Amino acid sequence: MTRRQFLAAAAALAVVEPLPLWAQGAPRRVRGTIDGISGRDLAVTTREGQRVTIRLAENASVSALRRLELSAIAPGSYIGTAAEPGPDGAWRALEVLVFPEAMRGTGEGHYAWDLTPTSSMTNATVDSAVEANDGRSLLLTARGQQVRVMVPPDVPVVTPIPAAMEDLKPGAQVFLVATPGPDGTLTASRVTVARDGVVPPM
Incomplete structure (x- = not known):
């Protein structure tokens, strides 16, 4: 995989705009498990239980993920984090992706996300990271907007790494964005696949 292909694959981890699920003609975030692959047709059972062919x-291009320690989220890092609103007004992270430096600025912003019914996605620069009793408190800045996110110790922290088509095996979990064509055929140019026990958490 070339550097350009890798960066394109990693970019799939952070779509700039919120995508309505299964709306006619709209791109679709697909999270699920590979049932099989035939040629370039990838059969996936989605987390909602629907079987789709992409x-x-x-x-x-194909990417995987590598785990990082919570301490890898440092001031100056550029990250993407899906989070849910907490009772104290701060967002509580469900996952954190630490972008490579070459991808700084990817999908910058704070917007709705469909990991859970109430989740958001924030792609932003870490202004400060403070250790707390219940995790790591982050102050993020995206396009002039500040967002505070608490990252609990058990939340997955990952960074993208190159993978290959050979990693797209039955039983592997995937995350991708598929675009429906005029005939309803779903197509995708990038896939993030589970490897070495690291499942796409976004």
């Missing part, structure tokens, strides 16, 4: 582009 045609992979001829130049489709």
